[in-house]
Amino acid sequence: MNSVVFVSGVYGVGKSTLCNKLAQKCHINFYSAGDVISEENGEKYGSNKIVKNKELNQDILIKKMSEKLEHEKIILLAGHFCILGNNGQVEQLPEHTYSKLQLSAIILLEAGPEIIMRNLNRRDGKKYSIQQIEEFLNTERNCAEHIAEKLNIPLFVHNMKFSNEDIEENYLFLKEVYGENFIGH
Secondary structure, X not given: OOEEEEEEOOOOOOHHHHHHHHHHHHOOEEEEHHHHHHHHHOOOOOOOXXXXXXXXXXXXXXXXXXXXXXXXXXXXXXXXXXXXXOOOOEEEOOOHHHHHOOEEEEEEEEOOHHHHHHHHHHHXXXXXXXXXXXHHHHHHHHHHHHHHHHHOOOEEEEEOOOOHHHHHHHHHHHHHHHOOOOOOO
8 A cells, every 4th residue: 555654843853854865765755744735725834834724734735645645655754743833832733634644654853952943043043942842842742652553553753863874764764664675775
């Protein structure tokens, strides 16, 4: 069955960078949930990350990923289990999304809150409090664990080193889950 490896993590943890390199190594396609959604609804999710309608966005994501899975055996999809809302509070995305995305594994990328704060300040010019980032990290992890258990799929929690080790460790996880012949060399 065609399926999605969901690569989750908070803003600024390095999902896109890791997924681009991992997709090349595995010879599979990578998509960013935000990019897939914005292609359809025209919203741009730059540094502000403001989401107007998270329910509608998740429906768009489900539809578009289902279309892609008609032609692709396995996909890397970078996204979130939660976002920061307009008021700066952590908001969980609708749980039903993940069962409809045909997930077969979850990779949760993490880093220390200070690293996340620095990355977001450098990338987006945004400043967040340490408490905000800690809550964001904890909620993302709790959601990842809950969804993995609910869907009975493997969860790999990876602490980012921002080096080639990240690619190798995640590649080994994918190889273990999908086998030598399924993931490219």
